[in-house]
Amino acid sequence: MNTSIVLQARQVQAPVFSPRLQHAVRLLQMSSQEYAQALRDAAELNPFLEIDTAAQDDVATAAPAGSELDAAADIEAAAAFDRITAAPASGERHLSHDESFDLMQRVPLPDSLRTHLHGQLGVLRLSAREMAFARALVEALDDDGYLRISLEDIGAALGETGADAERELRTALRRVQALDPAGVAARDVAECLCLQLDAASNHASEGTRRLARRILEGHIGLLAAHDAGKLAKALDASAQEVQCAIDCIRRLNPHPGWQFGETASRIVIPDVTVKKVRGAWRTSLNASALPRVKLNTGYAQLLEKHGAQCTAMKECLEQARWMVGSVSQRASTILDVARAIVARQKMFFEHGPLAMKPLGLREIAEEVGVHPSTVSRTVHNKYMATPAGIFELQHFFSRGLNHAAGGASAPVALQGLIRELIAVEKPVAPLSDAALARQLAQQGFRIARRTVTKYRQSMNIDPFERRRAQGGEMGAPA
Template identity: 40%
Template sequence: MKPSLQLKISQHLTLTPQLQQSIKLLQLSTLELNQELERFLQDNPMLEREDGDGADFSPGLPNSGSASGEQERSEPTESPREDAEPTSFDEAGEWSSMSSGGSSRDDDDDTDFQELQAAGTTLRDHLDQQISLSPLSDRDRALVRFLIEALDDDGYLHQTLEDLLPLLPAELEYELDDLSIALRHVQHLDPAGVGARSPQECLSLQLRAMPGSETRDLAQKIVDQHLDLLAERNFARLKRLLGCDDDALRRAHALICSLDPHPGSQHSVQETRYVVPDVVVRKLRSRWVVSLNPEAMPRLRINSLYASILQQNRGSGGALTSQLQEARWLIKNVQQRFDTILRVSQAIVDQQRQFFDYGDVAMRPLTLREIADQLELHESTVSRVTTQKFMATPRGVFELKYFFGSHVATDTGGAASSTAIRALIRQLVDAEDRKKPLSDAKIAELLGQQGIVVARRTIAKYRESLNIPPVSLRKTI
């Protein structure tokens, strides 16, 4: 074929660096956004955070009030105080705040808590302190400490003594009996149950550490010999085997349930993670209104010193000129991120206003497509906005994704939200007779009487998502 030149016209989408940055910022959580902004602040001298005294720009603050359809987005609306720190909703359902000037007591409390947390001892340290005070010989104390190091964070010894024996120095000539004696020393330490090799042994050790009583003795017998029957809630067979009545078995059951199957967990160090809501919902004049949370919004501006130097030396800015443009892009994209979050949040609240008035049972089915069509946005944009973004309401703090759910048909031709059905299942289970708990089929029948057609397997799926045990495990004496 003879080569030739041809002219062809076509259309294709090109993502500019500014658009790519806008998309990236939109999908970040509040924590991730702050981490990304710190990187920009370190790399770009034209960008800086405001210190709160007469800001030149604060993303979202001009529009941080209600996302009302009655007002233009560019108009300032009612917003939370900028100098306040939102903490929680008060008894009236309002997002309560506390000024920094009167927070010295709480600051001290926080400091004390952090010091106590830092000073907390681990399980191994706690056990080692007890061993240091014991009258054991140096040889036995070293062996006990060896077993302590083999425990997991819950206080269990998962390796067998036979597997641990070869790990000891051969020249010390330890035997299996020495390890068994050392393990008994470990199992007599506080907390009770530590050093157990199974959950059954853990519960048994805790019962043995209690003062003797008829209830304790019955519980000990159940744990040592019939724990499988108790797990199956086979109370009738337990009463026959133990020769006890309902009251005695009920007391023994309650005692066993009060035991801790993870005795070492109280000494584990757990980092508490807090959620900072992106938006706050209030009820104003019988309407639910969304406003941006100032605590979640970074306060950025152009560095005035560098900007004035650049203005005085026009045409010779070089790298500063491009950094100034990048800073302006970033500020604009952060502003747009919060504007979009505010618009989507208000649309969600408008669609789910029954939830805010009456709770989970009033949640209606909602899809990303409905919000996208309402706001003339792409569905992927709504998906990014609702991921890892949180809303503070008088009913709690929820991820925006929480307000979306599949629907189930009703007899009247309408639809019920899966969230509402879960709430109804929870209500039915909470109100059931514990001696005759409701089966999945019975729950489906009761929902059917309310006009909600749900299959038994769907009930089972929703029940499992609520961490509700099956009917056999909910039965009591």
């Protein structure tokens, strides 16, 4: 019997990210506050990097409100920092040769929900592809712990489309939803609480948890209205059983991400501003959102004269130069993406939420000339100040809902339409979610009652039972 061993060589394309590129990705995804702190920490660790307080004062006193600071000007400003001559500070720091000089990697990051989840993923036995999908989902979570971005958009950001990629993303979603804290990566409140029910076995019986799940999946409106009587009738259960299920739900946490960091009380600093100037919408960077960094050229000159053989210090200087450049690159990317969003959503700025158009990451990526994943990271935790208020850049992205007459509308537009329908309803006879769905259908938008309920809840509008009670109180004689 002849046995032969055949060796086959295959070429496989797989992305390989250097530590510096990985850090650049993290910097791009940070909010203004996180990035500003990272700059300050880096300046403390790196003797060649310092905060330019004079530049900050110049911005505060010389730049008029809403002034245009485009990418070219920002890059020129960063380059000008290299030409500023500064005297060496007293108490020069000396670092040992065996100390790690990858200082940017030593910048401490706050203990966040994402780092907590990434730590759990790190101990799972997953393939590189499975891990990439799971980590992408973790990065897409908001501070509440919810997944507000569709799987389709996440797949597009990863460059993975089709049925197979969607199936793998759904598998990855189940893996992330199984992590601690319970309820993480849910798409809405009902799913978040349902994910926590299985972990509530020590506090409630199986029958109570099953009833609680039925309430969350089909009667969350009655739950929000505190109408236990109607819940009992709808579920064909006793009042005591329903109350036990309600008590079980009340012990759950609708904001699983809040235990990581102080997201509930954080201050939002807009990264860009949008205003109308001479009939055109102008988008500019908020120059005061970040501290300006520059090279300490005095130290750099000393190194050139006396430290020619000090490889570690040369690496330190190189990292400082990279950091200064990354500030300009980050600002340029944010501004390009924001301008592209404003151009695509011009009708929103002109006429309000009803004119919001569907918009995908890939559209902006093609216009800016970057990968969709770069756009995804750019819009994360970045805010835009507009005449209508401050919005997260992610607010302008959504999948379209088809209209019967053709075309599509963004969910934000439908939310605005629902708000208008409720605003003109009769106080003593408010519209139920089913009635709202029927009125939307008459206008060409065929959406399910549950979708209307989700939109109404996202706008913090009471269910029709409570609005009817409030209307009755307002109409009652004094």
